[in-house]
Amino acid sequence: MSKRSVFLIATITLGFLLAAGAQGRAQQTPPPAAPAPEYKIPADEASKANPVKPTPESIERGKTIFGYDCSACHGKSGDGKGDVPIDSKHDFTDPDSLKKFTDGELAYIIRVGKGLMPAEGNRGKPDDIWHIVNYVRSLAKKDAMPAK
Ligand code: HEC
Incomplete structure (x- = not known):
């Protein structure tokens, strides 16, 4: 060769x-x-009006529950920097993050859960979910009160 x-x-x-x-x-x-199944919020839930006014008392109650049930993942100030890594788009201190949701939609997501987020369910008093909604909404404001 x-x-x-x-x-x-x-x-x-x-x-x-x-x-x-x-x-x-x-x-x-x-x-x-x-593709993940689409997350659908029923129209009657989405359009539900928040029956609880965002008074300081309501926000304070929401803050207490947030400290127990949410801050491990969403961070004490709701910025998404808790112990569980979370996508930076879920930064509730950014006014744009929750703008696209109605109060009814937020209440639904909190009650039922979403993806890796567990359902809050109905373990608290009936208005507790709305107190949490009021608290989460307050996080984007300048005088936000971080959970303990
Ligand atoms: C185990 C971690 C965990 C806990 C506890 C948790 N979340 Fe979440 N949360 C997530 C994750 C992950 C997402 C993103 C879900 C998705 O889009 O798939 C999310 C999404 C959300 C959203 C929607 C944001 C968006 O842009 O879609 C809201 C509002 C929210 N959480 C509020 C809360 C509140 C209030 C509590 C406490 C009652 C709570 N979460 C408890 C992990 C958690």
């Missing part, structure tokens, strides 16, 4: 191996994940 044909065979073999390798890797990439 001439030097030239040894070189040719080596080149072809190498090319083959590289191509096979690339294909092997391509096959290992997992198929794209199925």
Whole structure:
């Protein structure tokens, strides 16, 4: 065999191996994940008016519950910097973060949960969810009171 044909065979073999390798890797990439089911808030929930005025007492009550049930994930000031890493878009101290939600939608999300967020359910008094909504809304204001 001439030097030239040894070189040719080596080149072809190498090319083959590289191509096979690339294909092997391509096959290992997992198929794209199925799209998550859409999170739908019923219209009658979304349009529900907040029956509780955001008085200092209501916000104080919401703050107490937030400190127990929410701050581990959402951070004491609601900025999303709790012990559980959370997407920076959930920064409640940013006035834009909750603007797109009605009070009814926030109450629904808090009561029912969303994705990795657990449901608050009806464990408190009936108005507690609305106190939490009032508190979460207050976090974007200058005189926000961080939870303890
Ligand atoms: C275990 C961590 C965890 C706890 C506890 C938790 N949350 Fe969440 N929360 C999340 C995550 C994660 C999301 C994002 C959900 C998604 O979009 O899939 C979220 C989303 C939200 C949203 C919607 C924000 C948006 O832009 O979609 C609100 C409002 C909210 N949480 C408020 C609360 C309140 C109030 C409490 C306490 C009653 C609470 N959360 C407790 C993890 C948590």
